[in-house]
Amino acid sequence: MDARIAAAKALDEVIRQGRSLNSALPRWQDKVSLRDRALLQELCFGSLRWYWRLDAIAKQLLRKPFKAKDTDVQALILVGLYQLEYLRVPDHAAVGATVAATQGLNKPWARGLVNAVLRNFQRGRENILTRLQRDPVALYAHPAWLIERLQAAYPQHWQAVLEANNQHPPMTLRVNACRSARDDYLAALAAAGYQARAFPYSDSGVVLESAVDVDLLPGFAAGDVSVQDGAAQLAALLLDAQPGERILDACAAPGGKAAHVLERQPRLAELVAVDQDGQRLERVGQTLARLNLCATLVCADAARPEVWWDGRVFDRILLDAPCSASGVMRRHPDIKLLRRDSDIAALAQLQGRILRALWPLLRPGGMLVYVTCSVLPQENVQQVQRFCAEQEDAEPVPIAAQWGREQVLGRQILPGQQGMDGFYYACLRKRAMTE
Numbered sequence: 001m002d003a004r005i006a007a008a009k010a011l012d013e014v015i016r017q018g019r020s021l022n023s024a025l026p027r028w029q030d031k032v033s034l035r036d037r038a039l040l041q042e043l044c045f046g047s048l049r050w051y052w053r054l055d056a057i058a059k060q061l062l063r064k065p066f067k068a069k070d071t072d073v074q075a076l077i078l079v080g081l082y083q084l085e086y087l088r089v090p091d092h093a094a095v096g097a098t099v100a101a102t103q104g105l106n107k108p109w110a111r112g113l114v115n116a117v118l119r120n121f122q123r124g125r126e127n128i129l130t131r132l133q134r135d136p137v138a139l140y141a142h143p144a145w146l147i148e149r150l151q152a153a154y155p156q157h158w159q160a161v162l163e164a165n166n167q168h169p170p171m172t173l174r175v176n177a178c179r180s181a182r183d184d185y186l187a188a189l190a191a192a193g194y195q196a197r198a199f200p201y202s203d204s205g206v207v208l209e210s211a212v213d214v215d216l217l218p219g220f221a222a223g224d225v226s227v228q229d230g231a232a233q234l235a236a237l238l239l240d241a242q243p244g245e246r247i248l249d250a251c252a253a254p255g256g257k258a259a260h261v262l263e264r265q266p267r268l269a270e271l272v273a274v275d276q277d278g279q280r281l282e283r284v285g286q287t288l289a290r291l292n293l294c295a296t297l298v299c300a301d302a303a304r305p306e307v308w309w310d311g312r313v314f315d316r317i318l319l320d321a322p323c324s325a326s327g328v329m330r331r332h333p334d335i336k337l338l339r340r341d342s343d344i345a346a347l348a349q350l351q352g353r354i355l356r357a358l359w360p361l362l363r364p365g366g367m368l369v370y371v372t373c374s375v376l377p378q379e380n381v382q383q384v385q386r387f388c389a390e391q392e393d394a395e396p397v398p399i400a401a402q403w404g405r406e407q408v409l410g411r412q413i414l415p416g417q418q419g420m421d422g423f424y425y426a427c428l429r430k431r432a433m434t435e
Contacts, residue, residue: 005104007043008076049333056138145341164416231420236260245315253280255287323372327422364432380424397427
């Protein structure tokens with residue numbers, strides 16, 4: 001199957017059906033040749049990254065909206081516009097290949113329409129793009145509700161956040177401390193011909209100069225290294241698990257943070273990883289198996305410990321709370337389409353419910369690390385402020401760090417800041433009520 005046809009089909013599932021790209025893309029990857037898979041991925045990620053801009057362009061060139069049964073043609077037009085505007089594909093080749101792809105949609109009538117839209121964009125590009133400057137949604141390629149929330153939260157930095165969300169993220173690795181020192185792995189990368197540098201805020205982080213197929217990384221299959229953004233690597237450092245402790249990783253899938261905790265401290269009494277999604281919990285098991293690590297996996301709702309908790313308290317809890325994922329849009333551009341403004345209040349309620357449910361599971365003197373991959377204060381500092389106001393024995397622990405931005409409680413990393421994804425961290429100590 002042609003990569004452009006597959007891209008249109010995958011995009012249609014995201015745009016029309018509301019599926020995540022991670023769930024939609026794999027079956028279409030299997031239908032294209034190995035040499036075309038990179039192109040397919042670029043077309044899908046790029047078209048979604050710039051969806052709000054490309055859609056605005058298409059609307060200027062179309063007389064009426066597509067019927068529901070023809071949204072795959074709409075998706076193909078977006079693929080064509082993405083090539084013309086952002087890829088180094090000669091215009092004639094991009095137009096010709098995209099028009100030819102209409103045959104794979106079994107809609108012969110679409111050939112002339114796709115050809116006309118793409119060629120009209122070529123002819124009127126300058127005027128069309130000039131008109132987009134007046135529309136923030138098209139200009140920044142983000143939904144209006146998110147632009148407004150970012151403007152309110154970061155009046156001096158909202159444009160930088162939007163621009164960072166539209167960039168390609170770096171590929172950052174985490175060296176397995178149980179198997180190798182970072183300097184040794186950097187040497188192994190250099191010997192294999194890959195340029196890389198140490199990530200300054202994690203003692204096991206490595207940033208590659210350019211992305212690499214994981215199967216080509218030295219020692220990946222053997223568990224020497226994992227792919228994990230630098231911001232996500234901070235979780236295990238802040239948790240700082242000690243020998244003999246019992247750790248809870250709540251909402252643990254896909255398992256990168258749990259693995260890092262175990263790599264940093266292999267002499268734990270136990271790490272319990274809880275996630276209510278059975279398929280995602282399987283990924284946790286697979287991640288740990290590749291790294292030769294062990295944990296107790298529990299498929300359950302973290303907000304309902306009465307169903308799964310054995311009554312033994314935890315020394316430390318890592319709560320990687322469900323969130324808007326507004327800090328990782330550069331890695332998951334489909335979030336721009338899938339997330340809604342109304343989701344934020346519901347997510348904040350869920351986060352608060354999980355926090356309140358897990359707090360009794362923490363021993364007095366223990367530490368809970370609250371983390372999201374969100375940049376929205378409602379899910380982050382405001383969430384922690386509410387919890388501390390209602391929980392007498394919750395004591396915020398200041399985070400002394402060179403990364404991110406200090407908040408009233410915790411620290412916020414904005415997308416692209418110091419090369420990282422957007423994350424929020426707060427550390428809460430449980431006081432003994434006699435203190």
